[in-house]
Amino acid sequence: MEKKLNDLIDKALSRRQFLAGAGTTAAAALVVGCNSSTTTPSPTPTPTPTPLDLPDNDILNFALNLEYLEAEFYLYAATGSGLSTADALAGAGTTIVPANLVAVPWTSPVQAQFAAELAQTELDHVRYLQGAITANTGTPVARPAIDLTFFASLATAAGITTPFNPFADPNSFLVGAFTFEDVGVTAYAGGGPALISNILLSGVAGLQAAEAYHAAAVRTQIAGGAANTGDATFLNWANDISALRATLGGGNETALSLSSIVAADPTNALGFARTTDQVLHIVYGKAGGAGLSKGGFFPNGLNGTITTTAS
Numbered sequence: 001m002e003k004k005l006n007d008l009i010d011k012a013l014s015r016r017q018f019l020a021g022a023g024t025t026a027a028a029a030l031v032v033g034c035n036s037s038t039t040t041p042s043p044t045p046t047p048t049p050t051p052l053d054l055p056d057n058d059i060l061n062f063a064l065n066l067e068y069l070e071a072e073f074y075l076y077a078a079t080g081s082g083l084s085t086a087d088a089l090a091g092a093g094t095t096i097v098p099a100n101l102v103a104v105p106w107t108s109p110v111q112a113q114f115a116a117e118l119a120q121t122e123l124d125h126v127r128y129l130q131g132a133i134t135a136n137t138g139t140p141v142a143r144p145a146i147d148l149t150f151f152a153s154l155a156t157a158a159g160i161t162t163p164f165n166p167f168a169d170p171n172s173f174l175v176g177a178f179t180f181e182d183v184g185v186t187a188y189a190g191g192g193p194a195l196i197s198n199i200l201l202s203g204v205a206g207l208q209a210a211e212a213y214h215a216a217a218v219r220t221q222i223a224g225g226a227a228n229t230g231d232a233t234f235l236n237w238a239n240d241i242s243a244l245r246a247t248l249g250g251g252n253e254t255a256l257s258l259s260s261i262v263a264a265d266p267t268n269a270l271g272f273a274r275t276t277d278q279v280l281h282i283v284y285g286k287a288g289g290a291g292l293s294k295g296g297f298f299p300n301g302l303n304g305t306i307t308t309t310a311s
Contacts, residue, residue: 054194054306055138056136056138056195056196056197056200057133057139058304058305059191059192059194059195059306060129060132060133060138060140060200060204061133061138061140061141061303061304061305061306062187062191062302062304062306063187063188063191063204063207064126064129064130064133064141064304065144065298065302065304066183066184066187066279066283067122067125067126068083068088068126068143068144068146069146069180069283069297069298070122070125070180070181070184071083071087071119071123071125071126072095072143072146072148073148073166073176073180074115074119074122074177075119075122075123076095076097076101076103076148076167077103077104077115077119077166077167077173077176078103078112078115078116078118079103079116079119080101080102080103082095082097083095083123083143087123087126087127088142088143089140089141089142089143091142092142092143092144093143093144093145093146093300093303094145094146095143095145095146095147095148096145096146096147096148096299097148097167098148098149098165098167101167104166104167104168104169104170104173105169105170106170107169107170108170111170114217114221115173118177118214121210125207125210128203128207129207132200132203136200141302141303141304142303143303144298144300144301144302144303145298145299145300146297146298146299147297147298150285150296151164151165151166151176151179152164152165153285154179154241154244154296155237155240155241157244157285158237158240158241158243159240159244160237160241164237166179171222171225171233172234174218174221174222174225174234175222175237175238175241177214177218178218178219178222178238178242178256179241179245181214181215182215182245182253182272183245183274183279183282183283184208184211184214185208185211185212185215185263185271185272186249186252186271186272186273186274186278186279187274187276187279188204188205188207188208188211189208189271189272189273189274190273190275190276190278190279191204191276192204192205192208212271215263216261216262219238219256219261219262219263220261222234222235222238222256223256223257223258223261226258227258235256235257238256239255239256242254242255242256243255245282247287248278248281248282248285248286248287249274249279249281249282250274250275252272252273252274252278253272254266277309277310277311280292280302280306280307280308280309281309282296283296283297283298284296284297284298284309288311289309289311290308290309290310291308291309292309293308293309
């Protein structure tokens with residue numbers, strides 16, 4: 001096992017560097033002019049993820065679980081409805097949403113269009129991964145049970161005293177999007193290098209780039225809103241959640257400010273990466289320790305092989 005992991009590490013090094021750079025480049029495209037030298041260092045040293053000793057389809061199914069979560073959030077925010085039965089696949093779990101949810105009450109066509117674009121993109125990611133797994137002679141997992149009401153508990157744990165509902169208004173929606181997008185970028189950077197297939201690696205690099213564009217757009221709008229209105233409430237909420245993510249998921253965070261938008265390592269300006277354990281701790285909403293297999297946004301856990309923390 002040790003030899004196999006070492007071989008994977010050697011093979012993955014150049015891929016990891018490429019994927020990290022892809023995420024940073026994509027984010028920078030939306031924030032030209034931001035000075036990354038002002039980026040706040042991560043609370044803990046950025047770890048070098050150990051490539052997963054797992055088949056490619058297991059890694060893709062792990063990503064598919066996360067894309068189901070994002071797609072459900074954005075679809076409900078944009079339209080008031082979630083994934084279709086066909087897209088959720090047979091045996092899908094239930095998605096729990098706040099009571100009386102219709103859709104976010106958008107105050108401008110631009111806001112509504114942005115949410116609709118994110119929803120369509122994440123839906124496309126779900127379909128892409130399902131197709132890639134099938135084409136790789138695998139079986140894509142169905143949507144697991146998802147709890148979108150967990151945002152409120154997560155916000156409380158982050159120290160936000162005002163009841164938080166990401167569907168309440170456009171600014172709260174952005175904070176909800178912020179909760180997911182940086183995690184998606186770091187998850188692809190951490191898991192992608194373990195893929196053996198160059199074809200699948202190329203696809204995952206594209207997925208990571210799209211998630212980085214999303215993250216950059218969301219981070220820019222939150223910071224821009226604070227600058228334009230003089231009200232830093234939602235920016236502070238985002239940073240509260242960022243600090244909690246750092247505690248749950250091994251650091252790898254950049255505090256958001258008017259001069260610090262790009263989420264990247266402050267020394268080399270490379271996008272962060274997270275291990276599957278770190279990602280699971282974030283989405284399950286509980287720090288440290290092996291054996292964590294459910295909770296938070298996934299009340300019954302993820303579907304597939306990568307479902308339980310080892311550390």
